[in-house]
Amino acid sequence: MTDQEILRADAHVLADKVQKIFNPGKKQTIALESIDCRVREGEFVSLLGPSGCGKSTLLMMIAGLETPTAGGVFVGGKPMTKPREDIGLMFQDPTLLPWKSSLDNVLFPIRILKRDCDKYQKAAIDLLTRVGLEQFLDKKPAQLSGGMRQRVAICRALVYDPEVLLMDEPFSALDAITRDEMNQVLMDLWQDFKKTGLFVTHSIREAVFLSDRVLVMSARPGRIIEDLKVPFERPRDFSIVDSAEFNEICGYLRSKIDSQH
Amino acid sequence: MTSIVATQTKSSSLASVRDALLPALLFFSILGIWEFLTWYTDYPKSILPRPSAIALAIINNWSLLTSNILPTASVALGGFVIASIVGLGLSLLMTYSKWTKEALYPNIVGFQIVPKIAWAPLFVLWLGIEFQSRLGFAVFISIFPIIISMTAGLKNTDPTLIRLCDSLTASKLQTLFLVRFPFALPYLISAMKMSITLAMIGVIVGEFITSQQGLGFLILVAFGKLETDLMLASVLFLCFVGLFFYSLIAYASYRLEVWFGNK
Amino acid sequence: MLEAILDKIRARGITSAREVLLPISFFVFVIIMWQYAVDQKYVPTVILPPPGDVVAVLQANRDFMAGHAMSTLYECFIAFICACTLGLSISCVITLSYFARRAIYPNLVIFQLIPAIALAPLFILWFGIGTEARVAYGICLAIFPIVVSSSTGLLNTGSNYLRLCQSLTAGRWQTFLRVRLPFALPLIFTGLRIGLTLTIIGVVVGEFVTAQQGIGYLISFAASGLETAIALAAIVFLLFVGLILFAALVCVEFFAFKIFSGVSAE
Ligand SMILES: Nc1ncnc2c1ncn2[C@@H]1O[C@H](COP(=O)(O)OP(=O)(O)O)[C@@H](O)[C@H]1O
Ligand SMILES: [Mg+2]
Numbered sequence: 203m204t205d206q207e208i209l210r211a212d213a214h215v216l217a218d219k220v221q222k223i224f225n226p227g228k229k230q231t232i233a234l235e236s237i238d239c240r241v242r243e244g245e246f247v248s249l250l251g252p253s254g255c256g257k258s259t260l261l262m263m264i265a266g267l268e269t270p271t272a273g274g275v276f277v278g279g280k281p282m283t284k285p286r287e288d289i290g291l292m293f294q295d296p297t298l299l300p301w302k303s304s305l306d307n308v309l310f311p312i313r314i315l316k317r318d319c320d321k322y323q324k325a326a327i328d329l330l331t332r333v334g335l336e337q338f339l340d341k342k343p344a345q346l347s348g349g350m351r352q353r354v355a356i357c358r359a360l361v362y363d364p365e366v367l368l369m370d371e372p373f374s375a376l377d378a379i380t381r382d383e384m385n386q387v388l389m390d391l392w393q394d395f396k397k398t399g400l401f402v403t404h405s406i407r408e409a410v411f412l413s414d415r416v417l418v419m420s421a422r423p424g425r426i427i428e429d430l431k432v433p434f435e436r437p438r439d440f441s442i443v444d445s446a447e448f449n450e451i452c453g454y455l456r457s458k459i460d461s462q463h
Numbered sequence: 464m465t466s467i468v469a470t471q472t473k474s475s476s477l478a479s480v481r482d483a484l485l486p487a488l489l490f491f492s493i494l495g496i497w498e499f500l501t502w503y504t505d506y507p508k509s510i511l512p513r514p515s516a517i518a519l520a521i522i523n524n525w526s527l528l529t530s531n532i533l534p535t536a537s538v539a540l541g542g543f544v545i546a547s548i549v550g551l552g553l554s555l556l557m558t559y560s561k562w563t564k565e566a567l568y569p570n571i572v573g574f575q576i577v578p579k580i581a582w583a584p585l586f587v588l589w590l591g592i593e594f595q596s597r598l599g600f601a602v603f604i605s606i607f608p609i610i611i612s613m614t615a616g617l618k619n620t621d622p623t624l625i626r627l628c629d630s631l632t633a634s635k636l637q638t639l640f641l642v643r644f645p646f647a648l649p650y651l652i653s654a655m656k657m658s659i660t661l662a663m664i665g666v667i668v669g670e671f672i673t674s675q676q677g678l679g680f681l682i683l684v685a686f687g688k689l690e691t692d693l694m695l696a697s698v699l700f701l702c703f704v705g706l707f708f709y710s711l712i713a714y715a716s717y718r719l720e721v722w723f724g725n726k
Numbered sequence: 727m728l729e730a731i732l733d734k735i736r737a738r739g740i741t742s743a744r745e746v747l748l749p750i751s752f753f754v755f756v757i758i759m760w761q762y763a764v765d766q767k768y769v770p771t772v773i774l775p776p777p778g779d780v781v782a783v784l785q786a787n788r789d790f791m792a793g794h795a796m797s798t799l800y801e802c803f804i805a806f807i808c809a810c811t812l813g814l815s816i817s818c819v820i821t822l823s824y825f826a827r828r829a830i831y832p833n834l835v836i837f838q839l840i841p842a843i844a845l846a847p848l849f850i851l852w853f854g855i856g857t858e859a860r861v862a863y864g865i866c867l868a869i870f871p872i873v874v875s876s877s878t879g880l881l882n883t884g885s886n887y888l889r890l891c892q893s894l895t896a897g898r899w900q901t902f903l904r905v906r907l908p909f910a911l912p913l914i915f916t917g918l919r920i921g922l923t924l925t926i927i928g929v930v931v932g933e934f935v936t937a938q939q940g941i942g943y944l945i946s947f948a949a950s951g952l953e954t955a956i957a958l959a960a961i962v963f964l965l966f967v968g969l970i971l972f973a974a975l976v977c978v979e980f981f982a983f984k985i986f987s988g989v990s991a992e
Binding site: 481482485486488489490509510562565566567568569570576577578580581582583584585587588589660663664667668671672678679682683686689691694695697698701702705706709 | 744745748749751752753772773825828829830831832833836839840841843844845846847848850851852923926927930931934935941942945946948949950952954957958960961964965968969972
């Protein structure tokens with residue numbers, strides 16, 4: 203094995219010296235200069251950084267929705283050139299289809315992937331039950347609260363069993379209390395499903411609570427300026443957010459982010 | 464507690480009765496004043512017939528009026544249906560082919576600036592005095608709202624949702640039928656409402672210019688004989704035809720809204 | 727439509743040469759195909775005269791056609807001004823008086839369902855075959871969308887803004903001028919644009935039905951005499967009439983937004 207191959211085998215998600223320039227030419231935007239980022243299998247990594255630093259761009263490249271200008275993106279050892287079934291995606295908006303019930307929304311990927319809906323029906327109901335929506339299977343998104351919609355979106359991202367879950371500020375639009383709830387929901391799901399996760403957020407607290415590792419990005423053009431391991435044992439309980447150690451880590455990360463300005 | 468609820472429902476039902484009565488009152492008092500004044504001043508019937516005279520004209524000319532509904536309604540509906548299908552096809556083409564859109568769309572928008580009604584006599588010249596010219600003109604005049612709104616609607620689908628579909632390796636056809644089209648349906652509905660009205664206008668103007676049948680033709684005949692009561696009766700029948708088409712589309716849009724989960 | 731183009735230019739400029747060249751070349755292509763089809767005698771010149779003929783007619787009869795165009799322009803202008811004045815006053819009354827709103831508004835909605843286009847002969851009966859009939863008919867067509875659109879705008883101001891006004895003890899007129907009107911401007915102008923289109927339709931149809939002058943008369947006269955080139959040239963003139971009127975409206979809109987954005991920024 204060459205070093206390259208070892209590197210790839212070790213990382214489930216690998217961004218290797220990735221550069222992204224929008225509209226190359228006179229009016230170009232250098233969104234990412236040269237990013238290295240690795241996520242091991244089953245690891246949950248958060249990406250923190252000021253807005254506009256290229257976090258979403260990086261996530262979209264990993265999802266195969268954008269192509270890097272230079273460098274390579276690999277998932278499961280294979281280069282990402284176009285979207286693949288082994289990746290799940292969540293956005294800030296729940297992006298549910300307004301005319302479909304929760305259950306049908308969760309089954310939407312199954313229809314797209316032309317798998318057997320009946321076979322996945324039970325899995326979908328189980329997932330919705332796990333996130334506490336068993337009473338809302340046949341409700342339309344308009345009848346759900348913001349938090350509930352985002353729960354449906356989580357279920358939709360998990361139902362077809364992707365190996366990697368990419369989340370772009372999924373809870374940013376929620377109020378603080380709902381957000382804490384959603385963190386707990388995601389944490390519980392993670393305990394069972396053991397996916398590989400990459401999570402973009404603006405909230406330091408959320409990042410530390412959820413992640414095995416936190417990456418901090420600099421302002422545009424984005425670079426990774428900090429890579430911090432979070433020492434808490436899993437399964438974690440929400441009480442850790444009050445501990446001195448937790449707050450110390452948050453304070454440290456904040457100082458890293460503030461040093462940008 | 465119950466008494467509060469009771470008074471509340473009472474007062475709200477009172478309000479709704481008033482909401483219905485007030486406009487109805489205005490409507491009927493205008494009719495009444497109209498009837499009274501034309502009777503009192505003995506106003507010439509050929510200029511402004513009384514409402515009762517119009518009602519009488521409807522009764523006396525019932526078969527004449529009803530037999531002229533179909534020529535007008537069928538051409539209008541036919542024009543509308545053709546315009547909807549062709550317009551939808553064109554807007555799909557422009558959604559999926561960037562080049563087609565860039566070549567066609569500015570020309571279509573520019574062409575819109577000419578009042579389209581002005582082309583009516585040319586359609587008669589091109590397609591003759593039979594129903595073809597009116598059908599052609601109805602299609603021509605009613606297709607633009609469909610193209611413009613549907614192109615906007617298909618383009619307006621939430622881009623994040625399109626990204627989601629892309630990430631799920633959805634084909635273009637899947638994205639179209641599962642996401643884009645359902646999202647654009649409200650646009651289609653409002654465009655269809657506009658379009659059916661325009662198709663009616665097209666047929667009526669066509670009948671004014673040249674026709675041997677239809678309610679527009681009847682209006683002109685009545686005008687020529689100074690039978691204003693028959694003229695207004697025909698206008699009333701046109702209202703019913705328009706109302707029928709309109710409520711058909713309104714019903715469809717209601718069903719769609721239910722389906723969309725908005726209601 | 728026009729403002730869509732303006733918006734586009736305002737928003738990002740024309741981004742690529744292709745965006746300009748492609749539609750123009752498509753247009754030129756259509757013209758060339760037209761000329762070719764006539765040259766090859768695929769279509770008779772009575773049906774479709776070659777573009778050259780249309781241009782020749784335009785040059786030869788410029789003054790004559792401009793006279794007719796002026797007549798149409800004048801009638802449209804008068805009708806539109808009247809429709810605006812009347813329509814906007816009615817919607818002000820509707821907005822300010824609860825009673826008037828309840829009584830008038832539903833009737834307006836019903837009236838809008840009457841295919842007003844069918845009333846053309848009635849107006850000739852009432853007003854004769856002169857300018858008055860066409861102006862009155864243009865007003866009749868234009869006024870409903872103006873009233874409905876502008877009163878919808880004036881009535882649907884965000885309820886929190888209205889609560890804010892109430893809590894500041896603003897009077898009805900103050901609320902109207904400072905909050906309702908600026909908020910309603912986009913819808914008011916939407917209504918005015920539809921109204922303008924309908925005014926032109928009204929005047930032209932009026933000229934179709936009976937007139938001795940105006941573009942509509944020219945078109946129907948030429949078409950019945952199989953003078954297709956003249957009819958097409960007349961349509962070109964009508965395009966200019968439409969453009970002048972719409973350009974004027976866009977100017978008014980621009981200044982209205984300027985004035986009211988100043989008021990609301992105070
Ligand atoms: N499609 C695009 N075209 C041009 N520039 C873009 C595009 N997408 C993003 N950018 C630019 O790239 C930079 C990074 O954007 P993004 O990844 O969305 O940032 P973040 O998610 O960290 O807030 C921003 O400056 C943005 O303006
Ligand atoms: Mg982002």
